[in-house]
Amino acid sequence: MKTSWRSASLVATAAAVLALTTACGQDGAPAAGSQNVGATAAADGLGGAGVGAGTGSGTGAGNGYGADGQQSSAAEPAGRLAVTDSAELGKVLTDSSGMTLYRFDEDTAEPPRSHCDGDCATAWPPVPAADATAGSGVDKAMLGEVTRADGSKQLTIGGWPAYRYAKDTKAGEISGQGVGGKWYALAPDGKKATLASLPGLSVKKTELGDIVVDKNGMTVYRFLKDQAWPTSVSACTGACLEKWPAVAPVPADATKGVRKKGLMGFTRPDGVKQMTVNCWPIYTYSGDKIPGDTNGQGIGGTWYAVSPDGKPVGAPKK
Template sequence: MASAAMVLALTTACGQDGGSATGSQNVGATAVPGAVGDIATGAGLGTGADGTQEPASPPEPAGKLSVSTNAEIGELVTDGTGRTLYRFDADTAEPPRATCENDCATAWPPVAAADALAGEGIDGELLGEVARPDGSKQLTIGGWPAYRYAKDTAAGDVKGQGVGGKWYALAADGRKAEAKEAAGLSTRDDPKLGEIVVDKNGMTVYRFMKDEAWPEPVSACTGACLEKWPVVEPVEPDDTEGVVKKDLMTFTRPDGAEQQTVDCRPIYTFAGDKKAGDTNGQGVGGTWYAVSPDGKPVGAPKK
């Protein structure tokens, strides 16, 4: 819940002015065998029937790399066939060092560097290579050796994510891919309404034309009205994207609850919107309208 300090930091009153890794290419580093351990975590070394270490399979080609988005993991790197690329915590990026060999490399095939191309979303300057013991060159991204996962059988699979607490999908900068938490308030481009404000769940945000903003916010939606039009709870100013921060504040409702405003106008969601992207509340009763980034009602009749 936003504090009074947050409100004061943004605006002293409605209408007044308020507050409003790069890496380098690494070529030719020497790979170092990993320690004996569990194949599932990628630390095991394979041995032949005579007790000698078995040779590793040569890396498979990478093709044209690109960035894909997974709903749970976020943006990650895929190879030319759409297969997810991974990194291993036991490896190092400075200098590049690959520790997954033999049995491990069977479960986690290394990606060849020779034909790797930087596609959309990939910085070619972050692509490099590391030499493996068999003389083959493994692709590195941001210094991290890149692998596939044998159990990923189709483009878009991410079955290797988090395996053994050491394997993670690669982000375009070489870091671990992780989903970015949506901002408390942001904007999206609606095909009919244009740019409108949405909450952290992607639900459309609305204004009630009977509310007041000056000299301070007042909500005319009370009682049963709130069952259809739930209030948007307070959002930290830094937890917004694309929304004008001037007069972005909260106020206390008569029931003691805090409600968020945009341009000092109270904002709500609509119970009739069942999924992100719905705009079923637009124009309801001639008094409810989606909100533009500056707080204006989208599509409302001009007075």
């Protein structure tokens, strides 16, 4: 007996749904009230994300640069640059007083250009180029300068404009690390200071248990208002996404210890490409300053670190 076109269509549709379920199944029903990232986030969604709430890590509400309007003193000379060894970040570049130097992701190195002015430059004072010299472990060829919009000369390292952080008050502090997901301590070659490179995603043992971390060792989180099935949908938009940056996709073979099922990337309606674990969208937290921080754990009762199989670590059971 011949199969009708309608029957064949139904069979094909069922097979497609089964395949999608296998690829993007979830460990529970889709969260009620989840919304597409192209829509306006509900007010309680932002509250749950901790947007605008102080984090105790220098990344709370205020001018958006992590200093809450804090005024900085006049720019101090850099003097003889040095390299210090950080247990969290490896080799970090400092000025002659031992203060950590930082770089800003919105700047450019080729050509060198600073995009930090006004309130931003108050929170992150530019390091003057005058009198900066290379100390032990620093290649003088890495030192340069860029002319800022106000005509002043700013030190560059490997082309990247260098800054201090107003909330660092003593030598060796790195409280600016990871602020806003855009500020990072400088390595001697101008790159972001980091320990030996990690896989794109890997597993770290912590007090919370085994959790997923990104290539920089930063804790990865899940938002309970997101959706994994039948397709990955993020409910974190706008100010929420600034607080909780989306983790960029990485190849599955560039991960270690993370469950391969549902390990894929997707393109959000806002054009941002985001990684998933077991089809759940994943994020880092701007309030985590150094590898190993879990300051985002439990915020708003909706944000939790991710286990190797994609489950939210420590989330209340439904």
